Amino acid sequence: MQQLLLFLMAVVAGAMLAVQAGLNSGMGKAVNSPVYGALISFVTGGIALLAYCLVAGVPLGNVRRAFDLPWFYWLGGVLGGFYVYAIIVLAPRLxxxxxxxxxxxxxxxxxxxxxxxxxxxxxxxxxxxxxxxxxxxxxxxxxxxxxx
CATH class of the missing domain: 1.10.287 (Helix Hairpins)
Incomplete structure (x- = not known):
């Protein structure tokens, strides 16, 4: 049952990516910049995640553990930023x-x-x-x- 729920979560996450592509594309057009569209997406996502952490009581001290990782783990956000930027550029064209x-x-x-x-x-x-x-x-x- 747990694996079925994980599969369902993956399918829903994939569906959300398709919706996100359309929403972020519209945001990029509205602000006339795919970079600012991606930035707005990350800022609103960051605010939503912070609110979730505060409401769910996720210990803030856990964040300190990120500083123990090798430097390249910090590139995840950069790669995510490129992905969102690319989607904003590509979705209206392709x-x-x-x-x-x-x-x-x-x-x-x-x-x-x-x-x-x-x-x-x-x-x-x-x-x-x-x-x-x-x-x-x-x-x-x-x-x-x-x-x-």
């Missing part, structure tokens, strides 16, 4: 479905590399033909999305 499809294809390919080599503290999971076939199916889906 459409939300193709944009998300291409980003998911990129995520899957690099996720396989991270899993295979156990990068960033992730337990290694070897590449096999079924995993490669799964990525090929996703890439095939992206090709079909593009062909209309």
């Amino acid at each position: 459409g939300v479905a193709l944009t998300i499809g291409l980003t998911v294809a990129g995520q899957m390919v690099f996720s396989l590399v991270i899993d295979h080599y156990g990068l960033l503290g992730i337990p290694p999971q070897s590449v096999n033909w079924l995993r490669i076939l799964g990525i090929a199916a996703i890439i095939g889906g992206v090709v079909l999305l593009r062909s209309n």
